[in-house]
Amino acid sequence: MRVRKNIATSDEGFLFNPTTGDSFSTNTIGAEIILLMKKDIPTSEVVDTICAKYDVDKELFERDLEEFTLQLKGHSILE
């Protein structure tokens, strides 16, 4: 689960793929998750960080994260 090296991201959740020219907007949680992913940390650490910060059920978050990850892969944001 690694963000492609050339993907430009902003703290506000704007993503730009310079290879395809596609750009995307995520909400603030999405932006936070992507910034964590950019640190190249294991998925479990992303889950722990978000669950520690927000009042969210761990299992539910893991499911949402998986779906989000699939979307990012589909748009070539993740390797």
Add this chain to the structure above:
Amino acid sequence: MNTEMKHKIVIAVTALNAIDSPGPGVAVIRAIRECNDFDVRIIGLSYESLEPGLYMHELVDKTYQIPYPTAGTDALLGRLKYIHEKENLELIIPNFDAELFNFIKLREALKKMGIATFMPDLDQFEARDKMKLLDFGKKHGFDVPEDKIIHEFRELIKIEENFEFPLVVKGKFYDAIIANTMEQAEKAYYKIMSKWGLPIIIQEFIKGTEINIAALGDGEGNTISVIPMRKLYITDKGKAWAGITLDDESYIELARKFIKVTKWRGGCELEVMLSNDGKPYIMEVNPRFPAWIYLTAAAGQNQPASLVKMALGQKVKSFTDYEVGKIFVRYAWDLITDIKEFQKIAGNGEL
């Protein structure tokens, strides 16, 4: 006080039709004027009295009408001699596909008159012709879609033996229609034939992302500049109304290879379809700058200005960097002029 007058290079430019399906002339002039290395006087060469560029006096100093390409090279040369007497032209930059053949034919005659050009030669020009693209691709190892040139309707009927639907029906100069059924293909055949005549090109449909690449070659196989762009907003005529510069070494390599094998001299545009399995198919090669060429200057590789320098005999180094994510958004603007202006160009062929 510095009283030294900088010499103005006199450059004639065609394709001032900055309309919804625009010619590149206005964008070429804008890029040239933006270069601080020289001063220019721009002479517009027009075919129609309502080409918007004629009336943009901040860009075009003077315009002369020239004969349509169908009038042939003698008529064109006669008119250019007249214009040259008045303006002392140093360089002509033709920007229309349809006029290039005549200008290439006149290259030596123009050179003798002291007018430089920087265009592909006839072999280069013809090798990338739509009708020969498949052979060109096979010869040089480029991925190009399969096609078949058809000269009569009964050949179309048999097309299902070699092609699957959807397929693309293309005119020899312009227009492309995607046909999903034989009935649609027949309709497209007649529509395009009535507009552009025969033959018609039947081409394999490649599904993917369309990428356009503006490139400039020095005529010796070296690539001076490559800028890949993806259309973000497309008009109903398939023209880019907005686009963004991309960062992908494979597009740049593709353009470099094209320029190397053809020893391309001048500007060109590669229309590429990146298939869903990641293969870059060359769909078409336009033998001149595209209408979005100003984006190359905005991104840091001023291709028209580099062409001017090379045409005038200067050595130009290849660019290496450009800004990725630079966007152009075209807009429509009602330019106001006067009947007197229109009368000058329509009546006297000069403005």
